[in-house]
Amino acid sequence: MTRPWRAALGLFLAALLFLFVAPQAARADVSRPVGWSLASATSQVHVGRVTLRYDPRLEDEALAVAREIPRAWSEIEHELAGDLEDTLTIHFVSHSGRIAEGTGMPQWAAGVAHPPTGEIAIAAHAPDGSLTDLDGLLRHEMAHVALYRATGGQPLPRWFHEGVAESFGEEIDLMRSQTLAGAIFGAGVPHLEQLEQNFRATDAITATVSYAAARDFVNFLRWRDEDGSDLRQALAQVKQGKNFEAAFVNGFGRTLAELDTEWRGGLTGRFMWFPIVSGDGLPMALAFPLVFLAAVRRRRHLREGWARLEAEDAALRAPFAA
Template identity: 60%
Template structure:
């Protein structure tokens, strides 16, 4: 980044103070915006890098080394041992979080192929050359790469979580036929929590060419890079909006239950939300302008901190509440384990 050149008449002390104020202001703005985005949109892989596709051959013979994690197998290329071990450590926790979010205990048999470059994923699965990850939900098979098509290091954690959601969603709905926007939106929404890039992309569409309707979204996933990026951002935001439509995400889980029972896609929305999909879509779109009001202000350099201050506080409270709930759950589990051990000891003592 090119630094501004200080005016010649400023003293060295004044110049340093000015730079310090600029850096501090930039950092405060970044923190505020990150908190704002945590409420507005939730993250996923870089641009249109992750795909839910229909692999052709899955010829990934180079991934010859294996790690077994329960019923899951991680196959990886020799030399990628450290990355494979890191994924193996996180995999059970990620799968458990996805199961909890979807409200179902799912089959955890998986095969994950870890290769060095995205080109190998594309060649092996018949997907476009720009993909870094692919899932084949019916087979429970996933392929991800250490490096993106441009050679940069991929975000393996987010990439794998994204593809795991594709498999989990297929299993949670009993293999129901789902629109592309719903599959990708769910994978993006559950994969991570914060994505400034996705928020900026969607905001640009809101104040620019407009957000494509659901029917157009289906085709734009296969469009150029800009179209695909907007499609991912819009689908992700809409699914996140559907998830948090009620306080405990019960309606979203009810939607999945209806799909699992064989109900039609649109009828399942009517059953779960008490409103047709078209009405929900309209309500979501009606709120976009207000939620992204910061975008033109940011572009003009006049974003007031009063806009983001309350949001930062709300995000902090929400995170604290969630942390307290997690601790309470752990305490309850520990208490149950202690009670079970005590009962075993009591039984053993009686037998003795």
């Protein structure tokens, strides 16, 4: 199979995945107003300043979500701002249809956030009844809220909003990686000025490539410097009222166009595996080291997150103890 045909096949498969898999567990960050009423979420548990309301029939899954909350929020807030207001209300229900009833979102939305109020809703099952990735849904919606708080609710490009949420939602996303690789060796990766328009496209391939590109570019921004301070500085500048592009110049010392060029310069080398995978195939076992490293990293952040929340709770209780 020639290279053009391999790339076209990769994009075609990615489009099929988008059409038949992604919509089943889709996420959203806009909803009808606040004060959601998800009637089935009648039980609740508190994790620091986070209230998790859940369907009592999902108690085991809810407790697993509760254990994930400290690490997930701690990592996201640290990378975006260092420290943010921690108050969140998370609704956990059985099916995406319950989210639609309570928030006004489409039936296919298995996760939704209302950043101004810090409300999040996630579902255990997608529209077709399949299990959702609760960890990914939780982190994705938390990222929308955290980004809103890190920037003081200032207007941001859609590609950046979704890129940040996608970046934190999945540390390793083979589908997105394959989609981006197919574009690199095929029709090309859209430039930043195209992404905003592409996010409103109805064409499946255009949408999948744009999500994958936004996610990878945000990953590049997150990990470009050793401690991620450039991104935090840029977002702090946005919060202070700076223009989005000017804030990135102040934070990264480069324009968005220059950062885009730098990112693109490394794409071909990073995705040289794609012609091998799309040709003769690459054993999936080779991806196991990446999964192991991600698991180790997550466990470390979980310990750090719990320690931070415990310290904050102790500080809040101190005046009353005195």
